Structures are given as C-alpha cells and as structure tokens.
Amino acid sequence: MSETRKKITLPYLFKKAAEGEPISWLTCYDYPTAYLQEQAGVEMILVGDSLGMTMLGYDSTLPVTMNDMIRHASAVRRGAPTAFVVGDMPYMSYQPSNELAVQNAGRFMAEAGCDAIKLEGGAAMAPRIKAIVEAGIPAIGHLGLTPQSASALGGFRLQGKSAALAKKIIDDAKALEEAGAFAILLELVPDRLCQIITERAENCLIFSLGSGPHAHGQLLIYHDMFGLYPKFKPRMAKVYGNAGEIIQQGLASYVEEVKGRVFPAPENYFGMKDEEYEQLLQLLEEEDND
Numbered sequence: 295m296s297e298t299r300k301k302i303t304l305p306y307l308f309k310k311a312a313e314g315e316p317i318s319w320l321t322c323y324d325y326p327t328a329y330l331q332e333q334a335g336v337e338m339i340l341v342g343d344s345l346g347m348t349m350l351g352y353d354s355t356l357p358v359t360m361n362d363m364i365r366h367a368s369a370v371r372r373g374a375p376t377a378f379v380v381g382d383m384p385y386m387s388y389q390p391s392n393e394l395a396v397q398n399a400g401r402f403m404a405e406a407g408c409d410a411i412k413l414e415g416g417a418a419m420a421p422r423i424k425a426i427v428e429a430g431i432p433a434i435g436h437l438g439l440t441p442q443s444a445s446a447l448g449g450f451r452l453q454g455k456s457a458a459l460a461k462k463i464i465d466d467a468k469a470l471e472e473a474g475a476f477a478i479l480l481e482l483v484p485d486r487l488c489q490i491i492t493e494r495a496e497n498c499l500i501f502s503l504g505s506g507p508h509a510h511g512q513l514l515i516y517h518d519m520f521g522l523y524p525k526f527k528p529r530m531a532k533v534y535g536n537a538g539e540i541i542q543q544g545l546a547s548y549v550e551e552v553k554g555r556v557f558p559a560p561e562n563y564f565g566m567k568d569e570e571y572e573q574l575l576q577l578l579e580e581e582d583n584d
C-alpha cells in the first residue's frame with residue numbers, strides 16, 4: 295500500500311500537526327515488523343530501548359547497549375525505508391556528558407540511518423538535547439514515566455498526578471522545547487496535563503503514550519498491541535489482535551504434527567528422479583564393494 299509513499303520528513307510531521315491530523319507512531323525492533331508497519335502506513339517508528347525487555351528478555355531496559363540499538367535500528371531502517379525512524383538512546387549513552395550524547399546520537403544517524411533520536415529526562419537533560427540539536431541531529435524528549443528511571447520514580451505508574459508534580463513536567467517540557475527538541479513524548483501522565491502541554495507547545499510536537507487524546511500524535515508499544523510480551527500488559531495498551539496466542543497455537547500444532555508424522559507432507563519437501571536415485575544407489579554399492 296505504501297510502496298509509493300514519499301519519505302516522511304520533519305516538515306511532513308509539522309504539516310500534519312498544523313492540519314490537526316494525529317500522527318501514528320509505533321515501536322519496532324526488527325526487519326519483518328518494520329516492513330509490515332511501513333506497508334500499513336505507520337508514519338513514525340521508535341526503535342525503543344524497550345527492546346531489552348521485548349526482544350532480549352531482560353527485566354528492564356538498563357542493560358541495553360548502543361551496539362544492541364544500532365543492530366536493531368539498522369534492521370528497522372531496511373524494512374521501513376520511508377518511515378520516520380527514531381533511535382532511542384539507551385541507559386548511560388547520553389547521561390554522562392554532552393560529548394558522549396552527541397557521539398552516540400551521531401551513531402544512530404550514521405550507522406543505522408535514523409531520522410532522529412529520543413532521550414529521557416527533563417530540564418537536567420536539556421543541555422544534552424541542545425548539544426545534539428546543535429550537531430544537526432533532530433531530538434525528541436521523553437517525560438512522565440521514563441523507564442530508565444523507573445526505580446527513582448517508584449515503578450511503572452502514572453506520573454504528574456499532583457498539581458506540583460504536573461507543574462514540574464510542564465516546566466520540563468518547556469525546558470526541552472527551548473533546548474531545541476522538535477518533539478516530546480509524554481508517557482503515562484494524566485490526559486489534562488498532556489492537553490495543557492500540547493496547547494502550550496509553540497514549535498514542538500507532543501506525543502502521547504497512555505496520556506490521552508490531546509496530543510499531536512500517539513505512540514503504542516507494538517508488543518502490547520498484539521499480545522507478544524508475555525510478562526505483562528499495561529492498562530494503557532490497546533490489544534488489536536492476539537498474535538501471541540495464534541503463534542502459540544501454531545507452535546503446539548507443529549510439535550503435534552512432527553510427533554504424529556503429519557509434517558512434513560509431500561508439498562513440504564522435494565523428490566529425486568528415479569534414474570538419478572538408481573544411479574546413486576549404484577554408486578554407493580560400488581563404493582561399498584571397493
């Protein structure tokens with residue numbers, strides 16, 4: 295469907311926002327899924343460090359390395375050549391210094407062909423955003439529930455519930471916008487807080503993950519949408535189909551068919567011409583008699 299789609303660019307995203315058309319954004323970590331998302335018309339893809347949990351089986355995102363991210367982001371880019379692909383900066387790839395942040399952001403662009411990067415954190419991370427943007431790399435901020443700081447935030451729970459904490463998130467959003475972030479992801483904050491930040495954004499696109507409809511675009515975690523992450527399903531996620539269940543049923547059938555000699559059937563393998571087979575038997579017999 296989107297074979298003829300033009301490359302999704304920053305001006306395209308801002309145009310959609312100006313026209314009031316919400317932007318679609320999903321996580322993705324591999325080539326075949328990227329291909330499907332591209333064909334479905336998904337506009338933005340986040341190669342999230344959530345891959346540490348969804349793809350690599352860690353309990354958190356913290357062990358994910360830049361090399362992990364580059365490997366997955368490159369595969370996604372190959373599968374989705376026109377989507378706007380965002381590389382998610384993993385734990386400690388940007389926190390220590392502006393220099394490290396710029397170097398690693400540059401790797402996403404040069405090695406994986408990403409269009410932008412995303413990093414977590416509020417005003418304290420504004421200098422990192424500024425340095426990355428000054429290096430010519432589009433940057434997205436991430437506020438609210440920021441999984442790399444889940445421990446400090448008290449777990450995976452709604453953020454900015456009180457007026458004071460909500461005000462802090464509004465101030466953080468402003469600091470990131472002023473530092474040059476072209477977009478901010480608000481994860482798991484109240485819908486009215488998301489609405490205020492969206493209305494106050496001047497030159498910055500606001501995306502919602504579990505933060506309600508009043509944003510320029512929506513993000514979902516692909517694995518949550520299709521029942522592909524066995525450990526938990528966040529309440530905010532909408533399940534569009536239970537692919538995990540279908541795959542599990544298929545796997546059980548495979549095991550049963552192998553045991554019952556139903557698989558493979560003739561259409562699943564290849565034969566050999568009688569004359570070649572006879573000749574082969576003869577060759578083997580001659581060899582055995584030598």
Ligand code: KIV
Nearest residue numbers: 321342343344345382
């Ligand atoms: O890594 C990721 O997928 C993310 C989302 C949770 C927003 O950062």
